[in-house]
Amino acid sequence: MRNAKVILKYALLQLAQTSVVVGVLLLVRQFVSIPAWIIATILALWILKDIALYPKLWRAYAFDDNSPLRKLVGLEATVVLRLDPVGYVRVEGELWKAEIRNHDRGAERGERTRVVDIRGTTLIVEKCDER
Numbered sequence: 494m495r496n497a498k499v500i501l502k503y504a505l506l507q508l509a510q511t512s513v514v515v516g517v518l519l520l521v522r523q524f525v526s527i528p529a530w531i532i533a534t535i536l537a538l539w540i541l542k543d544i545a546l547y548p549k550l551w552r553a554y555a556f557d558d559n560s561p562l563r564k565l566v567g568l569e570a571t572v573v574l575r576l577d578p579v580g581y582v583r584v585e586g587e588l589w590k591a592e593i594r595n596h597d598r599g600a601e602r603g604e605r606t607r608v609v610d611i612r613g614t615t616l617i618v619e620k621c622d623e624r
Contacts, residue, residue, distance in 0.1 A: 502554040507543040514539055562611045565589075570608055570618055576600040582618060584608065591616040 518532050570582035570591065577599035582591040591608075593600050594617055600606055610617035 499551055499555045503543075503547060503551065506554075507540075511536070511539055511543070562614070565608045565616060566610065568608050569621065570606045570616065572600045572602050572604045572606060575602055576606070576618070579615075582606060582616060584616070589616045590614065591618050593617075594619040 515536060518527070518535060521527065522532065565584055568584050570584045570589070572580065572591075573583050573588060574581040576582070576591060576593040578596045579590065579592045580600070582589055591606070592612070592615055593606070594609060598620070600618075600620055605621040606618035607621050608616045609619050
């Protein structure tokens with residue numbers, strides 16, 4: 494699973510941190526006489542640390558970017574509190590805030606709807622007979 498996307502995520506974060514370290518070192522060098530070879534050595538050790546830690550940390554960067562709520566898209570929902578356009582639906586036994594996609598027509602309690610999208614934690618639904 495160590496694909497290019499995971500490596501890129503890790504490298505970009507490490508690049509940001511390395512930039513901060515370089516900035517601090519250059520700032521300190523303005524006030525304290527530090528030879529360039531010491532700055533280069535610190536920078537090299539910092540980069541080697543990032544390379545050495547990658548095999549231990551790559552799984553943390555390999556998480557799926559999709560929201561776990563995405564699994565609800567396509568499921569059937571029953572209206573619990575009238576959707577006009579916002580109300581509540583029940584999906585697989587759980588109560589969710591929902592908004593009906595077609596604002597012209599609300600949905601009454603007990604009507605069947607289908608989850609078509611998600612906005613934050615609000616489900617976007619449409620009536621099952623629409624399509």
